Amino acid sequence: MAFRSAVITFPGSNCDRDMAVALEKVSGTAPFRVWHGEAELPEKLDFIAVPGGFSYGDYLRSGAMAARSPIMSAIVKAADAGVPVLGVCNGFQVLTESGLLPGALMRNAKQDFVCRTVPLRVENNQSLFTGGYEAGEIIHIPVAHHDGNYFADEDALDRIEGDGRIAFRYADAVNGSRRDIAGLLNATGNVLGMMPHPERAVEQTHGGTDGWALFESAVKGLVRA
């Protein structure tokens, strides 16, 4: 059965094509490309990707406008129904702004734009996105962001941590994120937001392929189900 995925494009998205290429490479099937103004998603999706970029020029707050675009209502509904949703970089910001994930992504603590490959520690390898990694494994994935400084209050952080919802942590300090959170799952484990770009690490020519297992985990897990 073909893998049915969708990549959302907002005005200002710029990683949507990379995301689509990665999904096609790993799953063998090209994803649907969905414009933000659509009110509905294609039927029976196995996977939704909210890509990186600078949707709406980061007006008001990064991800704030995109989170209130027509397609987001459909994405929230799909996520509530259990469809896997991956938000990368600006996609992570969109998912927090939409309320699918808790907390907020603020300006990097040193006000700098960070753009380099960083080591991440896989904290939870029990999710459908991270099953292809070893717990505690260090992987290398590129980041490129200005607003990646994850914030939630201490009570929320304790709950997130207690529930094992931290998928990835920065192994070295990158942007001031509370508890070094680089990737965060929702309570039911079918929504993952992360600042690093796994779609930029799926070919040897990217300089590394540590992102491959994330997509493969999701694709295989779903095909098996």
Added chain:
Amino acid sequence: MKVHIHVSLKPGVLDSQGRAIHHKLETLGFDGVNDVRAGKLIELDVEDSVTDEALDEMCRKLLANMVIENYRIERMEPSKENA
């Protein structure tokens, strides 16, 4: 009428922009600045009929992110109804 929405980071949330501004003021030789917090001002031009409740909802739904920000609504002119 004009309405000013003042959006600021909640106390306890690190304001790295404010800190950078503070540092720059010091390097420019301005003494006596104890702290700097940077926020934003959003000016709305609304019909007088727009209620405080509606303005409040605008802030909660879009203009402020309640996880990290506070907001204050300031009507700049008395509404005609109440004048």
